[in-house]
Amino acid sequence: MYQSTIESNVISYSNSFPVTFSHAKNATLITEDNEEYTDFFAGAGVLNFGHNNSAIKESIMNYLAEDTIIHGLDMSTTARNQYFDTVAEKILKPRHLDYKMMSCGPTGTNAIEAALKLARKYTNKKNILAFSRAFHGMSLGSLAATSAQFNREAAGVSLDNVTRVPYVDQFPSVKASLNFIKFLLSDDHSGVDKPAAIILETVQAEGGVNVAPKEWLQGIREICDQFNILMIVDDIQVGVGRTGSFFSFEEAGIVPDIVALSKSLSGFGLPLSVLFFKKELDIFEPAEHNGTFRGNQLGFVGSQAAIDYFVDNDLMEDVKSNEKIMQHELEKLLQLDPRIMVRGKGMIWGIDFSLIDPTITERVQQECFARNLIIESAGSQDAVLKLLPPLTIEKEQLEQGLNIIYSAVREVISGSQNDIL
Numbered sequence: 001m002y003q004s005t006i007e008s009n010v011i012s013y014s015n016s017f018p019v020t021f022s023h024a025k026n027a028t029l030i031t032e033d034n035e036e037y038t039d040f041f042a043g044a045g046v047l048n049f050g051h052n053n054s055a056i057k058e059s060i061m062n063y064l065a066e067d068t069i070i071h072g073l074d075m076s077t078t079a080r081n082q083y084f085d086t087v088a089e090k091i092l093k094p095r096h097l098d099y100k101m102m103s104c105g106p107t108g109t110n111a112i113e114a115a116l117k118l119a120r121k122y123t124n125k126k127n128i129l130a131f132s133r134a135f136h137g138m139s140l141g142s143l144a145a146t147s148a149q150f151n152r153e154a155a156g157v158s159l160d161n162v163t164r165v166p167y168v169d170q171f172p173s174v175k176a177s178l179n180f181i182k183f184l185l186s187d188d189h190s191g192v193d194k195p196a197a198i199i200l201e202t203v204q205a206e207g208g209v210n211v212a213p214k215e216w217l218q219g220i221r222e223i224c225d226q227f228n229i230l231m232i233v234d235d236i237q238v239g240v241g242r243t244g245s246f247f248s249f250e251e252a253g254i255v256p257d258i259v260a261l262s263k264s265l266s267g268f269g270l271p272l273s274v275l276f277f278k279k280e281l282d283i284f285e286p287a288e289h290n291g292t293f294r295g296n297q298l299g300f301v302g303s304q305a306a307i308d309y310f311v312d313n314d315l316m317e318d319v320k321s322n323e324k325i326m327q328h329e330l331e332k333l334l335q336l337d338p339r340i341m342v343r344g345k346g347m348i349w350g351i352d353f354s355l356i357d358p359t360i361t362e363r364v365q366q367e368c369f370a371r372n373l374i375i376e377s378a379g380s381q382d383a384v385l386k387l388l389p390p391l392t393i394e395k396e397q398l399e400q401g402l403n404i405i406y407s408a409v410r411e412v413i414s415g416s417q418n419d420i421l
Ligand SMILES: Cc1ncc(COP(=O)(O)O)c(C=O)c1O
Pocket: 044, 106, 107, 108, 109, 110, 112, 135, 136, 137, 138, 201, 205, 206, 234, 235, 236, 237, 238, 262, 263
């Protein structure tokens, strides 16, 4: 009753989706009035394993049934130790990744803060190369690497020590992008201070679903080696299976120096973030980067069950077949208007209306909501509709959701034909 009077103006998703949700299962959100919505948003990439994944929930409920440790900072606990063992055995070892792991404060932005600090400490350099349309978080260090003007202005202080470079999709070719970066790093009149690290997302999610070709990722790895720069992959939104492998960079066959994971890592929507880095980077003194909630025990328990779920099920096969369905269905939109651009990888896809009119996106989003589909927008001017269903969604529900998008786009485009043609 008091909620509407005391709630701050800062909320945003309640404005986009003006109903009250009370329950959820897999890819379905249910309101207090028992209305069902298909979830193509998945908590901004937190719910890769679906809402209330039964296997993960069971592990957490079993853990809660006894008086186990719920808060433990980074003390040695059974849950923590078992979790680290599971990650080593089931994630790192099969991929031949010889990483150290650190649990950070529970949000993604804290893992990025740790990554940037670590890179700066290790190299004794301040500058970081980050990309246009990048999203790395809202705390000051990571915000300096984030590109969105609206969020940057809210900082109220200068956001320094980052050199901004256009992402690969802004260049005519992969080679042109790599050559530009090489020029920045090698020309003594480029005006760019030699950076500690290059930080990137392999698929820019908040930036409008911009997919980096694997040749570009390989080229960045080579540049980092050539110029003695650390490569940081922010896999917070597109890691944990979203693109078809546990880490999104696996297809490129590269090993970043530092990798940040969060969002879907706990498998259940519980806050958890970790940083992986090469062993020689293990140079933080005890507690040099710390945080009260850096050992979220329920997050560990959930994540351990999620890793088991990942290993025991053919989830990546599902992602690959769903990728084909999504691409096939979304490309039908081009028949409605050839200026619509569709791009994606695995189970993250974007529909870009910027060549027609960026305001179409919000109208399509509202039409989807009216048809009981929850979906978000992203990118410059919010012109991209971002599809992010749980990886565990049933095929039938996935197809229904894609049909809803088609009819919503058709409705909006035909409704505004006079304005936009
Ligand atoms: C790629 C990426 N990095 C970092 C973050 C920040 O994570 P958090 O919101 O948990 O701080 C996000 C959040 O959307 C993200 O998508």
